[in-house]
Amino acid sequence: MVALGPVLLQICNVTNTPGISVGVMHRGELIHTANYGFGDVERKLAPNEDTTWLMCSMTKGVTAAMVGMMVDEGKLDFTTQLREIFPHYQRSDAQANITIADPLSHRTGIAPYDGLWLSSDNQIVMERSQAIPTFSYAPAANPLRTKFGYNNIAYEIIGQVLEEISGSTYLD
Template identity: 25%
Template sequence: MFASSARPGRFARAVASSLSRSALGALLMMGSAHAAPTESYPLPPSSSRHEARIQQARAFAQELLKGKQLPGLSVAVAHRGQILWSEGFGFADLEQSVPVTPLTRFRVGSVSKVLTAAAVARLVEDGRLDLDAPIQKYVPSFPVKPWPMTTRQLAGHLAGVRHYADKDEVIFKEAKHFSSITQALSLFQDDPLLYEPGTKYTYSSYGWNLVSAVVEGAAQEEFLRYLQRSVFEPLGMRHTLADHAQQLIAHRTRFYANGPMGTHQHAPHVDNSYKWGGGGLLSTAEDLVVFGSAHLQPGFLRKETLALLFTSQKLKSGKETGVGIGWRIGVSAQGRRILHHRGAIEGGRTMLMLFPDSQLVVALLSNTYADFAEEQAAQLGELFMAASKPTPP
Protein backbone atom coordinates (compact mmCIF):
# COMPACT_ATOMS: atom_id res chain seq x y z
CA MET A 1 0.00 0.00 0.00
CA PHE A 2 1.08 3.58 -0.55
CA ALA A 3 2.08 5.82 2.30
CA SER A 4 -0.81 8.08 1.34
CA SER A 5 -3.43 5.32 1.32
CA ALA A 6 -4.33 5.46 5.00
CA ARG A 7 -6.81 8.27 4.49
CA PRO A 8 -9.35 6.70 2.13
CA GLY A 9 -11.25 5.36 5.13
CA ARG A 10 -12.24 8.94 5.92
CA PHE A 11 -14.36 9.06 2.79
CA ALA A 12 -15.96 5.73 3.65
CA ARG A 13 -16.75 6.89 7.17
CA ALA A 14 -18.15 10.15 5.82
CA VAL A 15 -20.99 8.30 4.10
CA ALA A 16 -21.44 5.32 6.45
CA SER A 17 -24.42 6.81 8.25
CA SER A 18 -26.03 7.81 4.94
CA LEU A 19 -25.61 4.32 3.54
CA SER A 20 -27.04 2.78 6.69
CA ARG A 21 -30.14 4.95 6.47
CA SER A 22 -30.48 4.07 2.81
CA ALA A 23 -30.27 0.35 3.47
CA LEU A 24 -32.87 0.51 6.24
CA GLY A 25 -35.19 2.60 4.10
CA ALA A 26 -34.84 0.19 1.22
CA LEU A 27 -36.00 -2.70 3.36
CA LEU A 28 -39.00 -0.73 4.56
CA MET A 29 -39.93 0.35 1.05
CA MET A 30 -39.75 -3.18 -0.32
CA GLY A 31 -42.65 -4.15 1.91
CA SER A 32 -44.78 -1.11 1.19
CA ALA A 33 -47.29 -0.25 -1.50
CA HIS A 34 -46.01 0.67 -4.95
CA ALA A 35 -44.83 4.25 -5.27
CA ALA A 36 -45.99 6.58 -8.01
CA PRO A 37 -43.31 7.50 -10.56
CA THR A 38 -43.19 11.10 -9.31
CA GLU A 39 -42.57 10.12 -5.68
CA SER A 40 -39.03 10.04 -4.33
CA TYR A 41 -37.18 7.96 -1.79
CA PRO A 42 -35.89 8.33 0.84
CA LEU A 43 -36.94 11.66 2.31
CA PRO A 44 -34.20 13.59 4.15
CA PRO A 45 -34.56 14.37 7.87
CA SER A 46 -36.88 17.31 8.37
CA SER A 47 -34.23 18.94 10.54
CA SER A 48 -31.64 18.96 7.76
CA ARG A 49 -29.98 22.37 7.53
CA HIS A 50 -29.96 21.84 3.78
CA GLU A 51 -33.71 21.22 3.65
CA ALA A 52 -34.51 24.28 1.52
CA ARG A 53 -31.88 23.38 -1.06
CA ILE A 54 -32.99 19.75 -1.04
CA GLN A 55 -36.58 20.78 -1.70
CA GLN A 56 -35.41 22.79 -4.71
CA ALA A 57 -33.20 19.95 -5.88
CA ARG A 58 -36.04 17.46 -5.50
CA ALA A 59 -38.29 19.60 -7.68
CA PHE A 60 -35.48 19.85 -10.23
CA ALA A 61 -35.02 16.06 -10.25
CA GLN A 62 -38.74 15.41 -10.59
CA GLU A 63 -38.92 17.80 -13.54
CA LEU A 64 -35.92 16.06 -15.12
CA LEU A 65 -37.62 12.69 -14.63
CA LYS A 66 -40.77 13.95 -16.31
CA GLY A 67 -39.22 16.15 -18.98
CA LYS A 68 -36.75 13.51 -20.22
CA GLN A 69 -39.25 10.66 -19.81
CA LEU A 70 -36.92 8.75 -17.53
CA PRO A 71 -38.14 5.47 -15.98
CA GLY A 72 -35.90 6.08 -12.96
CA LEU A 73 -33.32 8.51 -11.66
CA SER A 74 -30.84 8.53 -8.77
CA VAL A 75 -29.13 11.69 -7.56
CA ALA A 76 -26.46 12.42 -4.94
CA VAL A 77 -24.61 15.56 -3.90
CA ALA A 78 -21.56 15.63 -1.63
CA HIS A 79 -19.51 18.44 -0.11
CA ARG A 80 -16.03 17.82 1.30
CA GLY A 81 -16.68 14.08 1.37
CA GLN A 82 -20.00 14.38 3.20
CA ILE A 83 -23.19 13.42 1.36
CA LEU A 84 -25.64 16.32 1.60
CA TRP A 85 -28.42 14.64 -0.34
CA SER A 86 -29.07 11.25 -1.93
CA GLU A 87 -32.43 10.27 -3.35
CA GLY A 88 -34.10 7.98 -5.86
CA PHE A 89 -36.98 8.87 -8.19
CA GLY A 90 -39.24 6.78 -10.39
CA PHE A 91 -38.78 3.07 -11.01
CA ALA A 92 -35.91 0.62 -11.24
CA ASP A 93 -38.40 -1.93 -12.62
CA LEU A 94 -41.47 -0.57 -14.37
CA GLU A 95 -43.26 -3.91 -14.67
CA GLN A 96 -42.96 -4.74 -10.97
CA SER A 97 -43.22 -1.11 -9.78
CA VAL A 98 -39.91 -1.37 -7.92
CA PRO A 99 -38.83 2.15 -6.92
CA VAL A 100 -35.35 3.54 -7.38
CA THR A 101 -33.48 3.85 -4.08
CA PRO A 102 -29.95 5.03 -3.25
CA LEU A 103 -28.96 1.35 -3.42
CA THR A 104 -30.07 0.95 -7.04
CA ARG A 105 -27.19 0.08 -9.35
CA PHE A 106 -27.11 1.67 -12.79
CA ARG A 107 -24.92 1.23 -15.83
CA VAL A 108 -22.46 4.12 -15.71
CA GLY A 109 -21.16 3.76 -19.28
CA SER A 110 -18.06 5.83 -19.97
CA VAL A 111 -17.85 7.08 -16.39
CA SER A 112 -16.11 3.70 -16.06
CA LYS A 113 -13.12 5.42 -17.69
CA VAL A 114 -12.44 7.71 -14.74
CA LEU A 115 -12.78 4.77 -12.35
CA THR A 116 -10.17 2.98 -14.45
CA ALA A 117 -8.06 6.15 -14.44
CA ALA A 118 -7.85 5.86 -10.66
CA ALA A 119 -6.36 2.37 -11.05
CA VAL A 120 -3.86 3.79 -13.54
CA ALA A 121 -2.97 6.51 -11.02
CA ARG A 122 -2.36 3.99 -8.24
CA LEU A 123 0.02 2.05 -10.45
CA VAL A 124 1.86 5.24 -11.41
CA GLU A 125 2.24 6.18 -7.76
CA ASP A 126 3.56 2.71 -7.00
CA GLY A 127 6.17 3.02 -9.74
CA ARG A 128 4.72 0.07 -11.63
CA LEU A 129 3.41 1.95 -14.67
CA ASP A 130 5.31 4.33 -16.94
CA LEU A 131 2.74 6.40 -18.80
CA ASP A 132 5.18 7.16 -21.59
CA ALA A 133 6.47 3.65 -22.27
CA PRO A 134 5.24 1.85 -25.40
CA ILE A 135 2.16 -0.14 -24.41
CA GLN A 136 3.78 -3.41 -25.54
CA LYS A 137 5.85 -3.20 -22.33
CA TYR A 138 2.63 -4.15 -20.49
CA VAL A 139 0.65 -5.81 -23.30
CA PRO A 140 3.27 -7.68 -25.36
CA SER A 141 0.58 -9.45 -27.39
CA PHE A 142 -0.72 -6.19 -28.88
CA PRO A 143 0.46 -5.79 -32.50
CA VAL A 144 3.19 -3.23 -33.13
CA LYS A 145 1.94 -0.31 -35.24
CA PRO A 146 3.85 2.03 -37.57
CA TRP A 147 4.16 4.47 -34.65
CA PRO A 148 4.55 3.67 -30.95
CA MET A 149 1.68 4.55 -28.63
CA THR A 150 1.71 5.14 -24.90
CA THR A 151 -0.73 4.76 -22.01
CA ARG A 152 -0.78 8.54 -21.59
CA GLN A 153 -1.92 8.95 -25.20
CA LEU A 154 -4.53 6.20 -24.87
CA ALA A 155 -5.90 7.78 -21.68
CA GLY A 156 -6.25 11.13 -23.45
CA HIS A 157 -7.78 9.74 -26.68
CA LEU A 158 -4.69 10.73 -28.65
CA ALA A 159 -3.37 7.30 -29.69
CA GLY A 160 -5.26 6.92 -32.98
CA VAL A 161 -7.18 3.82 -31.85
CA ARG A 162 -10.62 3.75 -33.44
CA HIS A 163 -13.95 4.00 -31.66
CA TYR A 164 -16.95 1.75 -32.41
CA ALA A 165 -17.72 1.07 -36.07
CA ASP A 166 -20.55 -0.47 -38.09
CA LYS A 167 -18.71 -3.78 -38.31
CA ASP A 168 -18.94 -4.11 -34.52
CA GLU A 169 -22.73 -4.21 -34.58
CA VAL A 170 -22.84 -7.96 -35.19
CA ILE A 171 -20.79 -8.56 -32.03
CA PHE A 172 -22.99 -6.25 -30.00
CA LYS A 173 -26.27 -7.73 -31.25
CA GLU A 174 -25.03 -11.24 -30.53
CA ALA A 175 -24.07 -10.10 -27.01
CA LYS A 176 -20.87 -12.08 -27.31
CA HIS A 177 -19.11 -12.78 -24.05
CA PHE A 178 -15.37 -12.23 -23.72
CA SER A 179 -13.58 -14.24 -21.07
CA SER A 180 -10.69 -11.80 -20.65
CA ILE A 181 -9.54 -8.25 -21.33
CA THR A 182 -6.96 -9.43 -23.85
CA GLN A 183 -9.51 -11.53 -25.73
CA ALA A 184 -11.68 -8.42 -26.18
CA LEU A 185 -8.74 -6.61 -27.80
CA SER A 186 -9.36 -8.81 -30.85
CA LEU A 187 -12.22 -6.47 -31.80
CA PHE A 188 -9.80 -3.78 -32.96
CA GLN A 189 -6.17 -4.74 -32.42
CA ASP A 190 -5.51 -5.63 -36.08
CA ASP A 191 -7.04 -2.42 -37.42
CA PRO A 192 -4.71 0.37 -38.56
CA LEU A 193 -4.31 3.47 -36.42
CA LEU A 194 -6.34 6.45 -37.58
CA TYR A 195 -3.31 8.74 -37.43
CA GLU A 196 0.10 9.15 -35.82
CA PRO A 197 -0.43 9.18 -32.04
CA GLY A 198 -0.36 12.65 -30.56
CA THR A 199 -1.35 14.49 -33.71
CA LYS A 200 -5.15 14.44 -33.31
CA TYR A 201 -7.88 13.86 -30.72
CA THR A 202 -10.41 11.09 -31.40
CA TYR A 203 -12.62 9.74 -28.63
CA SER A 204 -12.12 5.99 -28.31
CA SER A 205 -13.63 3.53 -25.87
CA TYR A 206 -11.53 0.82 -27.48
CA GLY A 207 -8.50 2.82 -26.44
CA TRP A 208 -9.63 2.32 -22.86
CA ASN A 209 -9.96 -1.41 -23.46
CA LEU A 210 -6.25 -1.26 -24.13
CA VAL A 211 -5.70 0.87 -21.01
CA SER A 212 -7.42 -1.91 -19.04
CA ALA A 213 -5.02 -4.43 -20.52
CA VAL A 214 -2.11 -2.15 -19.55
CA VAL A 215 -3.43 -2.11 -15.96
CA GLU A 216 -3.47 -5.90 -15.95
CA GLY A 217 0.05 -6.11 -17.27
CA ALA A 218 1.47 -3.49 -14.91
CA ALA A 219 -0.34 -4.86 -11.85
CA GLN A 220 0.22 -8.51 -12.78
CA GLU A 221 -3.35 -9.02 -11.63
CA GLU A 222 -6.70 -9.46 -13.37
CA PHE A 223 -8.14 -6.03 -14.17
CA LEU A 224 -11.44 -6.21 -12.27
CA ARG A 225 -9.75 -7.69 -9.22
CA TYR A 226 -7.14 -4.94 -9.16
CA LEU A 227 -9.80 -2.26 -9.62
CA GLN A 228 -11.73 -3.67 -6.68
CA ARG A 229 -8.67 -3.96 -4.45
CA SER A 230 -6.95 -0.68 -5.29
CA VAL A 231 -9.91 1.67 -5.80
CA PHE A 232 -13.30 0.41 -4.68
CA GLU A 233 -12.31 -1.18 -1.37
CA PRO A 234 -10.10 1.69 -0.12
CA LEU A 235 -12.89 4.17 -0.83
CA GLY A 236 -15.69 2.07 0.62
CA MET A 237 -17.46 1.81 -2.75
CA ARG A 238 -19.43 -1.30 -1.83
CA HIS A 239 -21.96 -1.01 -4.65
CA THR A 240 -19.69 -0.67 -7.67
CA LEU A 241 -18.82 -3.68 -9.82
CA ALA A 242 -18.80 -5.10 -13.34
CA ASP A 243 -22.14 -5.48 -15.13
CA HIS A 244 -21.94 -9.25 -15.59
CA ALA A 245 -24.90 -10.06 -17.83
CA GLN A 246 -25.41 -13.63 -16.61
CA GLN A 247 -25.01 -12.99 -12.89
CA LEU A 248 -27.71 -12.13 -10.36
CA ILE A 249 -26.74 -8.73 -8.97
CA ALA A 250 -28.68 -7.26 -6.08
CA HIS A 251 -30.38 -3.90 -6.69
CA ARG A 252 -29.39 -3.81 -10.37
CA THR A 253 -31.98 -1.79 -12.26
CA ARG A 254 -33.69 -3.02 -15.38
CA PHE A 255 -32.62 -1.19 -18.50
CA TYR A 256 -34.97 0.72 -20.79
CA ALA A 257 -35.22 2.62 -24.05
CA ASN A 258 -37.73 5.36 -24.80
CA GLY A 259 -40.49 4.18 -27.11
CA PRO A 260 -43.11 6.13 -29.09
CA MET A 261 -45.55 8.54 -27.48
CA GLY A 262 -43.72 8.69 -24.16
CA THR A 263 -43.69 4.93 -23.63
CA HIS A 264 -40.79 2.74 -22.53
CA GLN A 265 -39.49 -0.57 -23.76
CA HIS A 266 -36.68 -2.86 -22.70
CA ALA A 267 -33.24 -1.87 -23.95
CA PRO A 268 -31.49 -4.46 -26.14
CA HIS A 269 -29.64 -7.15 -24.24
CA VAL A 270 -25.91 -6.47 -24.12
CA ASP A 271 -22.85 -8.18 -22.68
CA ASN A 272 -20.41 -5.51 -21.58
CA SER A 273 -17.49 -7.90 -21.11
CA TYR A 274 -15.88 -6.35 -24.20
CA LYS A 275 -15.36 -3.01 -22.40
CA TRP A 276 -15.16 -3.32 -18.60
CA GLY A 277 -12.73 -0.44 -18.12
CA GLY A 278 -14.18 1.78 -20.83
CA GLY A 279 -17.90 1.43 -20.15
CA GLY A 280 -18.92 -1.82 -18.47
CA LEU A 281 -19.39 -0.99 -14.79
CA LEU A 282 -22.38 -0.60 -12.48
CA SER A 283 -22.53 1.88 -9.62
CA THR A 284 -24.76 4.05 -7.46
CA ALA A 285 -25.00 7.80 -7.14
CA GLU A 286 -23.62 7.63 -3.60
CA ASP A 287 -20.60 5.56 -4.61
CA LEU A 288 -19.82 7.98 -7.43
CA VAL A 289 -19.88 11.10 -5.24
CA VAL A 290 -17.67 9.31 -2.72
CA PHE A 291 -15.28 8.52 -5.57
CA GLY A 292 -15.39 12.10 -6.83
CA SER A 293 -14.83 13.51 -3.34
CA ALA A 294 -11.66 11.45 -3.02
CA HIS A 295 -10.25 13.37 -6.01
CA LEU A 296 -10.73 16.86 -4.60
CA GLN A 297 -7.82 16.80 -2.17
CA PRO A 298 -4.76 14.64 -1.54
CA GLY A 299 -5.31 11.48 0.47
CA PHE A 300 -6.46 8.66 -1.74
CA LEU A 301 -4.06 10.02 -4.37
CA ARG A 302 -1.11 12.34 -3.96
CA LYS A 303 -1.24 16.02 -4.88
CA GLU A 304 1.01 15.54 -7.90
CA THR A 305 -1.09 12.59 -9.08
CA LEU A 306 -4.28 14.64 -8.96
CA ALA A 307 -2.52 17.32 -11.01
CA LEU A 308 -1.59 14.62 -13.52
CA LEU A 309 -5.20 13.47 -13.87
CA PHE A 310 -6.60 16.98 -14.18
CA THR A 311 -4.06 18.67 -16.46
CA SER A 312 -5.10 18.88 -20.09
CA GLN A 313 -2.99 16.92 -22.50
CA LYS A 314 -1.66 18.58 -25.63
CA LEU A 315 -1.31 17.62 -29.25
CA LYS A 316 2.14 17.69 -30.81
CA SER A 317 1.11 21.07 -32.20
CA GLY A 318 0.81 22.37 -28.64
CA LYS A 319 -3.00 22.66 -28.71
CA GLU A 320 -4.71 21.60 -25.49
CA THR A 321 -7.41 18.93 -25.73
CA GLY A 322 -9.36 19.63 -22.53
CA VAL A 323 -8.83 16.02 -21.42
CA GLY A 324 -6.31 14.80 -18.87
CA ILE A 325 -5.98 11.15 -17.85
CA GLY A 326 -9.57 10.17 -18.62
CA TRP A 327 -11.12 13.25 -17.01
CA ARG A 328 -12.60 16.14 -18.99
CA ILE A 329 -11.58 19.59 -17.80
CA GLY A 330 -13.77 22.60 -18.44
CA VAL A 331 -15.92 25.48 -17.25
CA SER A 332 -19.66 25.31 -16.59
CA ALA A 333 -22.18 27.68 -18.16
CA GLN A 334 -22.14 29.47 -14.81
CA GLY A 335 -18.39 30.07 -15.13
CA ARG A 336 -17.23 27.50 -12.57
CA ARG A 337 -14.26 25.20 -13.10
CA ILE A 338 -15.46 21.61 -13.52
CA LEU A 339 -13.93 18.14 -13.81
CA HIS A 340 -16.35 15.67 -15.28
CA HIS A 341 -17.31 12.69 -17.40
CA ARG A 342 -20.59 11.37 -18.71
CA GLY A 343 -21.70 7.91 -19.70
CA ALA A 344 -24.22 6.92 -22.36
CA ILE A 345 -24.98 3.26 -22.86
CA GLU A 346 -27.84 0.93 -23.73
CA GLY A 347 -30.26 1.38 -20.83
CA GLY A 348 -28.24 3.99 -19.01
CA ARG A 349 -27.09 7.57 -18.71
CA THR A 350 -24.72 8.91 -16.05
CA MET A 351 -23.11 12.22 -15.22
CA LEU A 352 -20.36 12.74 -12.64
CA MET A 353 -19.27 16.34 -12.08
CA LEU A 354 -16.71 17.77 -9.66
CA PHE A 355 -16.52 21.46 -8.69
CA PRO A 356 -12.96 21.61 -7.30
CA ASP A 357 -13.11 25.24 -6.15
CA SER A 358 -16.22 24.50 -4.10
CA GLN A 359 -15.33 20.93 -3.08
CA LEU A 360 -18.75 19.85 -4.37
CA VAL A 361 -19.59 16.66 -6.30
CA VAL A 362 -22.80 15.81 -8.18
CA ALA A 363 -23.87 12.47 -9.66
CA LEU A 364 -26.95 11.77 -11.82
CA LEU A 365 -27.83 8.25 -13.01
CA SER A 366 -30.76 6.98 -15.06
CA ASN A 367 -31.83 3.62 -16.48
CA THR A 368 -32.45 4.76 -20.04
CA TYR A 369 -30.35 6.34 -22.78
CA ALA A 370 -31.40 9.98 -22.36
CA ASP A 371 -29.88 13.30 -23.36
CA PHE A 372 -29.22 14.90 -19.98
CA ALA A 373 -25.59 15.57 -19.12
CA GLU A 374 -23.34 18.49 -18.13
CA GLU A 375 -26.02 21.18 -18.19
CA GLN A 376 -28.28 19.44 -15.69
CA ALA A 377 -25.44 18.43 -13.37
CA ALA A 378 -24.14 22.01 -13.33
CA GLN A 379 -27.61 23.39 -12.61
CA LEU A 380 -28.07 20.94 -9.76
CA GLY A 381 -24.67 21.85 -8.36
CA GLU A 382 -25.61 25.53 -8.35
CA LEU A 383 -28.47 24.79 -5.97
CA PHE A 384 -25.96 23.60 -3.37
CA MET A 385 -23.21 26.14 -3.95
CA ALA A 386 -24.15 28.17 -0.88
CA ALA A 387 -23.48 25.06 1.20
CA SER A 388 -19.97 24.86 -0.21
CA LYS A 389 -18.90 28.35 0.88
CA PRO A 390 -16.41 28.47 3.76
CA THR A 391 -17.99 29.14 7.16
CA PRO A 392 -17.00 32.63 8.38
CA PRO A 393 -14.90 32.72 11.56
Protein backbone atom coordinates (compact mmCIF):
# COMPACT_ATOMS: atom_id res chain seq x y z
CA MET A 1 0.00 0.00 0.00
CA VAL A 2 2.85 2.39 0.70
CA ALA A 3 3.83 2.20 -2.98
CA LEU A 4 0.37 3.51 -3.92
CA GLY A 5 0.96 6.79 -2.05
CA PRO A 6 2.62 8.62 -4.97
CA VAL A 7 -0.02 7.29 -7.38
CA LEU A 8 -2.86 8.48 -5.13
CA LEU A 9 -1.22 11.91 -4.78
CA GLN A 10 -0.86 12.12 -8.56
CA ILE A 11 -4.55 11.24 -9.00
CA CYS A 12 -5.44 13.97 -6.48
CA ASN A 13 -3.34 16.49 -8.40
CA VAL A 14 -4.75 15.55 -11.82
CA THR A 15 -8.36 15.58 -10.58
CA ASN A 16 -7.93 18.66 -8.39
CA THR A 17 -8.94 16.61 -5.34
CA PRO A 18 -7.66 18.19 -2.11
CA GLY A 19 -7.28 15.00 -0.11
CA ILE A 20 -7.97 11.32 0.20
CA SER A 21 -8.06 8.64 2.88
CA VAL A 22 -7.61 4.95 2.17
CA GLY A 23 -8.54 2.03 4.38
CA VAL A 24 -8.02 -1.65 3.65
CA MET A 25 -10.19 -4.22 5.38
CA HIS A 26 -9.45 -7.93 5.46
CA ARG A 27 -11.93 -10.36 7.00
CA GLY A 28 -13.60 -7.57 8.93
CA GLU A 29 -10.37 -6.13 10.31
CA LEU A 30 -8.84 -2.79 9.35
CA ILE A 31 -5.28 -3.68 8.32
CA HIS A 32 -4.02 -0.47 6.72
CA THR A 33 -4.89 3.23 6.62
CA ALA A 34 -3.26 6.12 4.80
CA ASN A 35 -4.20 9.79 4.40
CA TYR A 36 -2.97 12.20 1.75
CA GLY A 37 -3.41 15.90 0.99
CA PHE A 38 -5.79 18.07 2.99
CA GLY A 39 -8.86 17.16 4.99
CA ASP A 40 -9.48 20.87 5.63
CA VAL A 41 -8.23 22.96 2.72
CA GLU A 42 -8.92 26.35 4.30
CA ARG A 43 -6.86 25.58 7.39
CA LYS A 44 -4.36 23.37 5.50
CA LEU A 45 -4.97 20.45 7.87
CA ALA A 46 -4.06 16.93 6.83
CA PRO A 47 -6.78 14.27 6.91
CA ASN A 48 -6.75 11.53 9.52
CA GLU A 49 -8.80 8.45 10.42
CA ASP A 50 -11.53 10.70 11.87
CA THR A 51 -11.90 12.93 8.80
CA THR A 52 -15.43 12.87 7.38
CA TRP A 53 -15.55 12.74 3.59
CA LEU A 54 -18.57 13.22 1.35
CA MET A 55 -18.75 9.94 -0.55
CA CYS A 56 -21.82 10.78 -2.63
CA SER A 57 -22.27 8.31 -5.46
CA MET A 58 -19.31 6.17 -4.46
CA THR A 59 -21.73 4.39 -2.14
CA LYS A 60 -23.69 3.13 -5.14
CA GLY A 61 -20.93 0.67 -6.07
CA VAL A 62 -20.68 -0.51 -2.47
CA THR A 63 -24.46 -0.91 -2.34
CA ALA A 64 -24.50 -2.93 -5.57
CA ALA A 65 -21.68 -5.16 -4.27
CA MET A 66 -23.60 -5.75 -1.03
CA VAL A 67 -26.70 -6.74 -3.02
CA GLY A 68 -24.55 -9.12 -5.08
CA MET A 69 -23.22 -10.71 -1.90
CA MET A 70 -26.76 -11.24 -0.61
CA VAL A 71 -27.76 -12.76 -3.95
CA ASP A 72 -24.76 -15.12 -3.76
CA GLU A 73 -25.79 -16.09 -0.23
CA GLY A 74 -29.33 -16.84 -1.42
CA LYS A 75 -30.87 -14.15 0.78
CA LEU A 76 -32.06 -11.99 -2.11
CA ASP A 77 -32.66 -12.24 -5.84
CA PHE A 78 -32.24 -9.56 -8.48
CA THR A 79 -35.80 -10.32 -9.65
CA THR A 80 -37.34 -9.78 -6.21
CA GLN A 81 -39.90 -6.99 -6.42
CA LEU A 82 -39.76 -4.08 -3.99
CA ARG A 83 -43.36 -4.69 -2.96
CA GLU A 84 -42.40 -8.22 -1.81
CA ILE A 85 -40.04 -6.67 0.74
CA PHE A 86 -42.01 -3.51 1.46
CA PRO A 87 -45.78 -4.13 1.33
CA HIS A 88 -46.29 -0.39 1.85
CA TYR A 89 -44.67 0.25 -1.57
CA GLN A 90 -47.91 0.86 -3.42
CA ARG A 91 -48.22 1.79 -7.08
CA SER A 92 -50.91 1.05 -9.62
CA ASP A 93 -48.74 1.53 -12.73
CA ALA A 94 -46.00 -0.61 -14.30
CA GLN A 95 -43.55 0.72 -11.70
CA ALA A 96 -45.35 -1.50 -9.16
CA ASN A 97 -43.21 -4.28 -10.67
CA ILE A 98 -39.82 -2.68 -9.93
CA THR A 99 -37.29 -5.34 -8.98
CA ILE A 100 -34.02 -5.09 -7.06
CA ALA A 101 -32.15 -4.94 -10.39
CA ASP A 102 -34.05 -1.90 -11.66
CA PRO A 103 -32.75 0.73 -9.20
CA LEU A 104 -29.24 -0.77 -9.44
CA SER A 105 -29.25 -0.12 -13.19
CA HIS A 106 -31.20 3.17 -12.94
CA ARG A 107 -34.04 1.76 -15.05
CA THR A 108 -37.02 2.37 -12.76
CA GLY A 109 -38.59 4.94 -15.07
CA ILE A 110 -39.40 7.08 -12.03
CA ALA A 111 -38.48 10.75 -12.28
CA PRO A 112 -35.35 11.57 -10.25
CA TYR A 113 -36.73 14.44 -8.11
CA ASP A 114 -33.52 15.09 -6.19
CA GLY A 115 -35.04 18.41 -5.14
CA LEU A 116 -37.37 16.51 -2.81
CA TRP A 117 -34.56 15.23 -0.63
CA LEU A 118 -31.54 17.43 -1.35
CA SER A 119 -31.48 21.19 -0.76
CA SER A 120 -29.74 23.66 -3.05
CA ASP A 121 -26.71 23.64 -0.73
CA ASN A 122 -26.53 19.81 -0.87
CA GLN A 123 -27.99 19.18 2.59
CA ILE A 124 -30.24 16.14 2.97
CA VAL A 125 -33.68 17.42 3.93
CA MET A 126 -35.84 14.29 3.71
CA GLU A 127 -35.98 11.64 6.41
CA ARG A 128 -34.99 8.16 5.26
CA SER A 129 -38.41 6.93 6.36
CA GLN A 130 -39.97 9.07 3.63
CA ALA A 131 -38.04 7.45 0.76
CA ILE A 132 -40.49 4.63 0.06
CA PRO A 133 -43.66 6.76 0.31
CA THR A 134 -42.02 9.38 -1.93
CA PHE A 135 -40.95 6.73 -4.44
CA SER A 136 -44.44 5.22 -4.33
CA TYR A 137 -46.05 8.45 -5.49
CA ALA A 138 -43.35 9.97 -7.70
CA PRO A 139 -44.51 10.16 -11.31
CA ALA A 140 -43.05 7.91 -13.95
CA ALA A 141 -40.92 9.76 -16.47
CA ASN A 142 -40.46 6.70 -18.71
CA PRO A 143 -41.83 3.19 -18.98
CA LEU A 144 -40.19 0.68 -16.65
CA ARG A 145 -36.84 -0.68 -17.90
CA THR A 146 -36.77 1.38 -21.09
CA LYS A 147 -34.36 4.22 -20.32
CA PHE A 148 -31.51 5.07 -17.98
CA GLY A 149 -32.66 7.61 -15.41
CA TYR A 150 -30.32 8.46 -12.53
CA ASN A 151 -32.26 8.20 -9.29
CA ASN A 152 -30.73 8.68 -5.85
CA ILE A 153 -33.91 7.89 -3.91
CA ALA A 154 -34.05 4.49 -5.62
CA TYR A 155 -30.60 3.69 -4.24
CA GLU A 156 -31.68 4.80 -0.77
CA ILE A 157 -34.47 2.25 -1.05
CA ILE A 158 -31.97 -0.45 -2.03
CA GLY A 159 -30.04 0.48 1.12
CA GLN A 160 -33.24 -0.08 3.08
CA VAL A 161 -33.71 -3.44 1.32
CA LEU A 162 -30.24 -4.44 2.55
CA GLU A 163 -31.18 -3.40 6.08
CA GLU A 164 -34.43 -5.34 5.96
CA ILE A 165 -32.82 -8.52 4.64
CA SER A 166 -29.67 -8.43 6.78
CA GLY A 167 -31.18 -7.15 10.01
CA SER A 168 -28.29 -4.67 10.24
CA THR A 169 -28.13 -0.97 9.53
CA TYR A 170 -26.63 0.15 6.22
CA LEU A 171 -23.77 1.79 8.08
CA ASP A 172 -22.91 -1.50 9.80
